[in-house]
Amino acid sequence: MDIKKSAVAGTLESSDCMVTVEPGNGQVDLDLDSVVIRQYGRQIRKVIYETLKNLDVNDVKLTVVDKGALDCTIKARIEAAVFRSNDIKDSLPWGGAIK
Amino acid sequence: MNPNLKRLRRSMMFLNCQKPGLIKDPYVYGPDSIMLDLEDAVAEREKDAARFSLYHALQEIDYRGVERVVRINGLDSDLWEEDIRCSVAGGCDAIRIPKTETAEDVKRVEAAVIAAEKEFGIEEGRTLIMAALESARGVLNALEICEASPRLFGIALSGGDYTKDLQTSISGTGVELMGARQHMIIAARAAGKQCFDTVYTNLNDMEGFRRDVETIHTMGFDGKSIINPRQIPIVHDIFTPKQKEIIFAEKVVREIDTKKAMGIGVFTVDGKMIDIAFYDGAKRTLALAKASGVYKGDL
Numbered sequence: 001m002d003i004k005k006s007a008v009a010g011t012l013e014s015s016d017c018m019v020t021v022e023p024g025n026g027q028v029d030l031d032l033d034s035v036v037i038r039q040y041g042r043q044i045r046k047v048i049y050e051t052l053k054n055l056d057v058n059d060v061k062l063t064v065v066d067k068g069a070l071d072c073t074i075k076a077r078i079e080a081a082v083f084r085s086n087d088i089k090d091s092l093p094w095g096g097a098i099k
Numbered sequence: 100m101n102p103n104l105k106r107l108r109r110s111m112m113f114l115n116c117q118k119p120g121l122i123k124d125p126y127v128y129g130p131d132s133i134m135l136d137l138e139d140a141v142a143e144r145e146k147d148a149a150r151f152s153l154y155h156a157l158q159e160i161d162y163r164g165v166e167r168v169v170r171i172n173g174l175d176s177d178l179w180e181e182d183i184r185c186s187v188a189g190g191c192d193a194i195r196i197p198k199t200e201t202a203e204d205v206k207r208v209e210a211a212v213i214a215a216e217k218e219f220g221i222e223e224g225r226t227l228i229m230a231a232l233e234s235a236r237g238v239l240n241a242l243e244i245c246e247a248s249p250r251l252f253g254i255a256l257s258g259g260d261y262t263k264d265l266q267t268s269i270s271g272t273g274v275e276l277m278g279a280r281q282h283m284i285i286a287a288r289a290a291g292k293q294c295f296d297t298v299y300t301n302l303n304d305m306e307g308f309r310r311d312v313e314t315i316h317t318m319g320f321d322g323k324s325i326i327n328p329r330q331i332p333i334v335h336d337i338f339t340p341k342q343k344e345i346i347f348a349e350k351v352v353r354e355i356d357t358k359k360a361m362g363i364g365v366f367t368v369d370g371k372m373i374d375i376a377f378y379d380g381a382k383r384t385l386a387l388a389k390a391s392g393v394y395k396g397d398l
Binding site for chain 1: 146
């Protein structure tokens with residue numbers, strides 16, 4: 001999927017994360033800030049890159065501010081931001097690109 | 100038939116799908132069911148994001164046997180069909196229809212659930228339905244709503260909207276809800292379905308809450324919608340048979356079985372006159388006690 005415009009999903013509340021996607025410069029450019037980066041930084045990055053791969057997003061500037069979100073929340077926020085950047089709200093690929 | 104149609108549902112706790120912190124571990128409080136809300140609790144501009152959170156929570160969080168019901172958006176919105184696709188694909192246990200007014204409302208949701216089960220390879224019949232009645236028309240049509248689908252396990256009163264429709268408001272006495280409660284429990288029982296009461300929103304009045312739960316328990320309801328974990332122990336305390344009731348029910352069942360074989364129809368247990376009319380009630384007490392984990396006997 002392309003990132004057609006900037007989009008944001010999530011909050012800065014505890015157990016959540018705020019994800020911002022913007023059109024990229026031909027690659028994935030990740031800026032990650034997390035309250036648990038020392039303990040879980042590697043795992044969070046893994047979840048982020050896997051989610052982008054599932055969505056076939058290869059060109060994006062991605063900013064993630066994590067407040068201790070579970071993996072499932074990180075995935076959900078990235079997907080919400082990516083689909084918002086495409087204005088897609090219906091007929092979503094549950095169990096396909098969203099997994 | 101789906102074995103969960105008649106499962107234990109004393110407490111059904113609402114949780115806002117917009118808040119990841121709320122839906123990540125509600126099982127620790129021990130409700131019988133959680134109702135993951137895509138409707139009123141979710142802000143209009145967060146409806147899309149709430150679905151992603153819901154889908155992954157359903158897929159990845161182990162709710163440890165707690166039933167996962169999803170409250171979809173109303174059939175008067177353009178959101179409910181995608182809500183059902185998301186919920187069924189995620190593997191929810193049931194769909195709660197808000198603002199149900201007719202049997203046709205239930206049939207529309209049933210058709211969408213069947214289509215979603217087919218689309219996502221979910222076992223046919225796995226996803227149950229419940230209907231919330233939130234208007235005078237909905238309450239009056241309770242029986243046809245109960246009989247609209249074999250997937251429908253029960254109906255629930257939604258007191259806030261219902262009292263608005265009656266042009267009154269929640270008083271705390273329950274007077275304004277009496278007619279709806281009585282009508283709904285009668286309709287539900289006539290159709291062999293479960294019946295659930297509305298939320299009690301004043302969290303500072305736990306005594307009032309207890310009285311409210313005792314009232315609906317006496318009326319025959321199966322459980323209550325709740326909004327806070329603090330309400331769970333009170334509901335479970337009132338809805339779980341006491342040891343004395345369990346022992347008496349056991350005696351009634353055993354005595355009726357024995358006396359029936361001897362050709363005796365009426366007799367006494369602990370000084371009370373008993374006949375066959377007590378049998379089903381005693382069996383129900385034991386089934387509820389077993390489901391609540393307080394009876395390990397063989398009846």
